[in-house]
Amino acid sequence: MRNATLLSTGMHVPDWVLPNAYFDQMLGEDVSTWLEEFAQIYERRWCREDEAVLDLCLGAAQQALTRAGLPAEGLDLIIVATDTPEYVSPSTASVLQHKLGASRAGSFDLNTACAGFVTGLELGANMIRAQKRYQHVLVIGAYAMSKYLDKTDKKTVTLFADGAGAVILKAEETADRGYLAGHLSTQGQYYDGMGIYGGATRIPMTQEVLDRGDHLLRFVYRFPRDLNQVEWTRVIHELSRQAGVQPQEVDHFFITQINVHAIHDTLAGLGVPPERAHTIMHHYGYTGSACIPMALNDAVEKKAIKRGDLLMFVGSGGGLAFAGAAFRY
Template identity: 55%
Template sequence: MRNAIILSSGMYVPEQIVSNQYFNDLLGEDVDTWLRENVQIHERRWCTKEESVADLCVKAAEQILERANVKAEELDLLIIATDTPEYISPSTAAKVQDRIGAKDSGTFDVNTACAGFVTALDIASKYIRSDEQYNKVLVIGAYAMSKYLNLQDKKTVTLFADGASGVLLSADTSDSGRGFLGGELTTKGEYADWMGIYGGATKTPTSLEMVERGDHQLKFVKKFPSELNPEMWTQMALNLCKKLEVQPHEVAHIFLTQININSIHATMDRLGLPMDKTTTVMHHYGYTGSACIPMAFDQALQEGKVKEGDLVFFIGSGGGLSFGSAAFRL
């Protein structure tokens, strides 16, 4: 049976480093101490005024393809997961396809907010499994949320950052046991109006009034229950274990959304797993939304924390609230 294996990974973050001290000066208070002690963010990367999310995607794509020794012309499909797109329309993927020279690939964007990468990974894997014309699929999670931040809102401006990261999936017809093993997508739509960017689309079209209300910027409207992510992530991990007939300790590594390190600790505790079975990247990159899970995966892969044959889980969540999980044998 055809399956989708991960051929390579890669990432790119902007060169501009924004330290916690910047926010101390900007907001006129000590936020550095809270950020270090509570969310373990020391610094993050932001785009310059000249950079856009497509720029980040292009550089991440080039690294992913170079590591796989695959040319852009060999791609059959390019999927970009982002809720900070290049334009409202057309897709960011179409723009990136042209810039990297993937002239024979199909393209589309996925927006399940910060669960986007795992959602796109699930979609791409099933394309490869079900249709022989898709043999090389590039999946990128991308985030340029700095473009949407209110510089006076310390609840958001200190956390969110920019980056792009992803993987190249390839069709495998061998009996190796490698590749995509299953996944789950679910949504709690009752939380859709609790956090997001609510202006600039059909519900609140672009206008002076919209800008005055700040609807073009990221807003936390209501505080989410702190136990929500750990509960959902744990259950999704257990669902994957049940599907694959394995125990949590048999999973080599779990890659989780990087919005809150306390939620990651709580999830690993609930699963009875040590923290060395996960990877965190928020310390120097801040929160990079749909890019953060592939960034953590790329870091773990480059550092030798995961290797061929390992069973790994990807579990993400984002505004909506959208949740996604995917299991791979590397």
Template identity: 55%
Template sequence: MKNAKIISSGMYVPDDIYTNAYFDELLGEDVDTWLRTNVEIFERRWCKQGESTADLCERAAKSALKNAGLKASNLDLLIVATDTPEFVSPSTAAVVQNRIGAKNAGTFDLNAACAGFVTATETASHFIKSGGVDHVMVIGAYGMSKYLNKKDKKTVTLFADGAGAVILTSTDEQNKGHQVGKLISKGEYAEWMGIYAGGTKQPIDQKVIDADDHKLKFVKKFPPELNPEMWSMLARHLVNKMEIEMNQVDHFLITQININAIRETLKILEVEPSKAHTVMHYYGYTGSACIPMAFHDAWEKQKIKEGDTLLFIGSGGGLAFAANAFIL
């Protein structure tokens, strides 16, 4: 049986940097202190005017191809995980496929909000295991700055833009590559946070625009224990399925919304904090892009190496949760 192995990664973030001081001035109050203390975000990147999700994807895709030593024409499938697409229709993946010259690849977008990248790598792995494809590119992309209300300090200070990509290829090695995965949702939270206009439920009109209902909104505050409880449950599920101990996991790549939630998760699991690489400090919260960005950053800094066991754990609006384990 074929297995799916990650062979390369790439990432891209926009050039424009927004420090916490920008938001102090924008909002007329000190938000820097809270951001540094509670989430450890110091700056973030936003798209320029005219720059969009497909632009971010294109740059991350080319980086991953270069690092893999592959041509775009070698790709059999391209999946873009995003909830900030280029268009409502057609897919962002189709746009990116044309731009990079992946002429032999099928394409589709996947929306599991910020759990999208892990959900997409799980999907890609099963495509490869089926024997139908050999090379799959998965891109997690986020252009949430386009959906931010500049007066809403609950969202405008946290969310940012970026893209991360990985290439998975088929291998006969069962002790390398994808090991196990788990998807689960808590749909009772679907109306607690999201972008609620622009779909069929609430098409955009002047009333929607005046109320900023086409922008990202936190409707209700999530229980702070929710992510640590779910993330630790998913981690335990993966290691139990692999029949290994938690201390045998080398790295935890977790959704980068709140560093304290990540630390609490590792505390629950009795794991050293150094095993979770984080990038939100200088990139802000980049949704479905944050996990592949953290993975790429760790790989580039040689913190991750061949043979390491990695757990990818993502969560996002819906609420959607996804986790899987890979051995590099």
């Protein structure tokens, strides 16, 4: 049986580390206490002025290729999931394809905000399963949201951070490993609650847009408090149904790293101990579409995952978009 397996991972973050104390000083008030007690964020990384999302993608991709023992020419497809692209057009994936030297690879970007990486994982796995020409697919989640932050808005400037994570999927004839299940869903009625609304066709870039700050990330209104937990639970149940398992049988959960308490509460409701969720927001802040592959890479580097483990990836993001995928490692 032809399937898509997880061959290797990679990660890249900027070298500029911002501890919480940086924001205490910048904002002139104590934000460290809330960040550490509620969000469990102690530091994060931001791109410097001369860095952009492509730099993050390149670093993560090169590490994944090295670990896979695969030359860039061995890639058949590149998927970049980001809502902070290198350019409005062309795609970040096309620039990455050139910079990597992946001359054989097709490429495209996708944008389901912070659910993007898991959406890309679902697409990449099913393209491998459907078409024999796809043997190696690179999926990247990349985030450079620091470029879009209002530096006076303490709700966003202290939370969001930059980074990229990569996975290379490989086609194998196996019934024991690889892709097991996937699910995509949308709560589109919340499209206007959070986003970057200026600079595209609805609100074209003008001096007035810049003056209002409409080109920056905005939280417009509060979402229902338990929305993520309800939807994450629904996704996990659907993945479990497709894979023929119970949530308690899953060895590792990789869930959007927006709120560690929401992650643990979700697992508690499923009868799953909190340590089965691998989290990285403590040192990297909230890295959007990059946080799930970064967490996977961190778990792999720490040898927390072994062959045969059951992994579930659950992403959520603006739109609101939700995505899930299950793999046997």
